[in-house]
Amino acid sequence: MPFDSERAGHIQALTQRQRRTAAKRMTAAARHHTGLVVCYAPGGSDAASHEAVTRVGIAKKLAALKRYDFGGDYDPSRRYQGPLYFVPSTTLVASEVSDALALRSEDDLFGGVVPRQFIATKTITHPLVDGEARAPEGWSSRFTDAVHDAVLAGYSAFSVEDAQRAGARLLERGAVRVKPALAIGGRGQTVVADADELEAAVAAIDPAELASCGVALEQNLAEVTTYSVGQVRVGDLLATYCGTQMLTHDNKGDEVYGGSDLTVARGDFDALLALNVPDDARRAVDQARVYDEAARACFQGFFASRRNYDTVQGCDEQGRSCCGVLEQSWRIGGASGAEIAALQMFQAEPGLKAVHARCVEVYGEGDPPPPDATVYFRGVDDGVGFITKYTQAETHVDA
Numbered sequence: 001m002p003f004d005s006e007r008a009g010h011i012q013a014l015t016q017r018q019r020r021t022a023a024k025r026m027t028a029a030a031r032h033h034t035g036l037v038v039c040y041a042p043g044g045s046d047a048a049s050h051e052a053v054t055r056v057g058i059a060k061k062l063a064a065l066k067r068y069d070f071g072g073d074y075d076p077s078r079r080y081q082g083p084l085y086f087v088p089s090t091t092l093v094a095s096e097v098s099d100a101l102a103l104r105s106e107d108d109l110f111g112g113v114v115p116r117q118f119i120a121t122k123t124i125t126h127p128l129v130d131g132e133a134r135a136p137e138g139w140s141s142r143f144t145d146a147v148h149d150a151v152l153a154g155y156s157a158f159s160v161e162d163a164q165r166a167g168a169r170l171l172e173r174g175a176v177r178v179k180p181a182l183a184i185g186g187r188g189q190t191v192v193a194d195a196d197e198l199e200a201a202v203a204a205i206d207p208a209e210l211a212s213c214g215v216a217l218e219q220n221l222a223e224v225t226t227y228s229v230g231q232v233r234v235g236d237l238l239a240t241y242c243g244t245q246m247l248t249h250d251n252k253g254d255e256v257y258g259g260s261d262l263t264v265a266r267g268d269f270d271a272l273l274a275l276n277v278p279d280d281a282r283r284a285v286d287q288a289r290v291y292d293e294a295a296r297a298c299f300q301g302f303f304a305s306r307r308n309y310d311t312v313q314g315c316d317e318q319g320r321s322c323c324g325v326l327e328q329s330w331r332i333g334g335a336s337g338a339e340i341a342a343l344q345m346f347q348a349e350p351g352l353k354a355v356h357a358r359c360v361e362v363y364g365e366g367d368p369p370p371p372d373a374t375v376y377f378r379g380v381d382d383g384v385g386f387i388t389k390y391t392q393a394e395t396h397v398d399a
Contacts (some may be wrong), residue, residue, distance in 0.1 A: 036071035037063035062189035091120035112304025112330030120326035121181040126154040129166040147292035154218025181213035221314030229288035230308035251385035264342035337391035346393035354396035
């Protein structure tokens with residue numbers, strides 16, 4: 001059969017059109033069905049609580065950032081198609097979830113995975129009181145040595161006797177803050193001024209919690225400013241931030257976390273420090289960076305896409321200036337609404353270098369949120385009463 005160039009050209013054009021159509025269909029399918037973002041709460045949670053409602057709201061925004069669908073709560077009995085991206089309520093322990101959830105790297109979740117439960121708590125921050133003190137399996141004196149100059153004076157303990165000895169040694173310098181490992185948002189902490197108060201504070205800690213996760217005891221500071229320093233990565237978006245925390249009073253009158261006001265840079269810590277960061281904030285960033293690098297170097301199997309560090313600056317009882325990292329958060333946290341707002345702006349505007357974002361937590365009915373705010377929760381939480389949580393973000397103007 002003779003070669004028909006006209007017919008061949010028609011077939012080639014038709015094939016190209018078919019390929020383009022198929023490619024468009026595949027792109028659309030990939031855009032809408034490449035994966036699911038799912039919430040995960042080990043042991044379950046109250047779906048109506050402000051934490052759970054906020055977690056769902058953030059998970060939906062993460063789904064949009066990743067161009068995934070939102071899949072609700074993770075169902076272990078369901079056979080999922082395509083990759084899953086988890087938004088856990090807490091830092092996960094590798095031995096308990098990695099195999100079941102197929103978590104292999106920071107690309108698989110918004111949060112972190114640690115090799116041991118206590119590594120997710122504030123008790124990794126300080127050394128043991130001496131060589132005779134009880135240490136949990138996986139304890140890293142290498143880490144406490146590495147962060148020594150980036151944290152306050154303090155000790156961690158995993159028994160009543162060790163906590164008493166550590167506290168007595170610290171009381172020689174002044175008042176001591178006793179911080180149970182699993183307490184969050186400043187709740188559950190006690191400041192003690194003498195041996196009797198120390199004994200009562202340690203006795204109030206659940207024995208099982210003390211044995212498994214421990215207690216942190218550190219010098220108490222006055223006139224404090226607490227900084228939030230952190231880094232988040234979602235897909236190819238990377239943001240690093242620093243800002244101050246706000247305190248507020250809850251519905252019982254206790255002083256608790258009230259939000260964060262952040263400067264967020266596109267990129268890593270160097271990108272953040274390239275901005276006009278004040279000296280005090282720069283010091284907080286430097287200390288948090290030491291803590292972050294030490295954690296990744298010392299705890300084999302640790303990875304996290306969301307790494308946040310509370311860093312404090314204040315005065316001790318002698319009026320001397322002190323500063324240091326208090327603790328880490330490798331899970332969704334109070335500043336996550338602001339983090340996500342910044343990532344959304346960076347994705348929408350590829351040339352944008354920095355964002356000013358803040359998240360606010362207000363107790364009591366009070367005034368409604370500003371009209372430009374993204375509201376994650378406003379209503380009654382059975383545990384804390386009426387609470388409002390919202391986020392605002394705008395382009396950062398570097399002074």
